[in-house]
Every structure is written in C-alpha cells, then in structure tokens.
Amino acid sequence: MRRTFSIAFSFLFCFASQSFALEKTIYGLNEYALLADLDKQLAAKLDTGAKTSSLSAHDIQRFSREGETWVRFRLGLEGADDSVIERPLSRISKIKRRAGDIDPEENKTYTARPVIELQLCLGQAQRTIEVNLTDRSAFQYPLLIGSEALKQFEALVDPSLKYAAGKPDCAPDAPSGE
Structure with a gap:
C-alpha cells in the first residue's frame, strides 16, 4: 500500500512539474533585448547566477530633483549617441567583489551601484x-x-x-506584466 502511494505521488509530482514548466518561456543564454523607454536594442547575457541586472553606463552621477534622488548617466553602448539620461534612483545595490578586486586599504567587500527601473522587452514580453x-x-x-x-x-x-526569443516585438501599449 505504501509503495502504491509513493508511485502515485511521484507520478502526480512529475506531471505537475511538467505542466508548470510549460507555462515558462524558454530563452537562450543570449537574447536580443529592447530598452523600451530608451528605444535601444542590444544583445544581452542571461545570468541565473547574478541576482541583479546590470547595464553598461558611464559618467554616472547622483543628484537631487524636488527632494528625490535621481541618477544621470550616458549609455555605455557601442554606437550609442552621447545623450544624457536621467532616471529616479530606485535604490543602491551592494555587489560582492571578487577576492582579487578587494583593495585591502579600502576594506570593502562590495561595490555600491545605483539602481534604476527600465522597461525591458524580450521576445514579446x-x-x-x-x-x-x-x-x-x-x-x-x-x-x-x-x-x-x-x-x-x-x-x-x-x-x-542563443537568441531563442528572436528580435524584441513588444507593442508600445503592451501590458507590462507587473
């Protein structure tokens, strides 16, 4: 009786896992991404080992606007124009440094980075x-x-x-899925 129960439970678990997996979208290691609110398409690496997403930027500066903290930066993309982008600061993330990147005089095991919110399109999502x-x-x-x-x-x-989702194709008024 116990063996019958465990076989039935195993079958149900496997079936439930498969149906759950069918609701997910399969992406490749690299995908084309559209930064919708910046109108920039670029190649991205999908990294399940990194918690936070990272965007290449330079000339990053924090500033105050109407009592709120904002970030001003330029995109660090090949062929990108040199325009300045301004976005509200969401938070500061602490990114772990690798052992070889730690300055013993500084005694910090992390790097503080500004975090912003962006609309991202992958495939049709x-x-x-x-x-x-x-x-x-x-x-x-x-x-x-x-x-x-x-x-x-x-x-x-x-x-x-690679590029399993194809080129980004999100309608301008598509629901953001939040």
Missing part, C-alpha cells in the same frame, strides 16, 4: 525591471539580465540556445 548602472565596457554584453528579472519574465534559460 515586456516587464519593468531593476538594473544597476556600471561600466561594462570590458564585457562582451552591455546588458546582463539577472535572476530577479528572469523571475519576472517567467524564464527558463537553456544555455545551449
């Missing part, structure tokens, strides 16, 4: 995600999409695929 701003010019992809954003997209990442 658009979400408002948080991205921290940092210079990613040394990396191949100017946008890294971390696990918090991947959860919002209900994503499954297959590292054997």
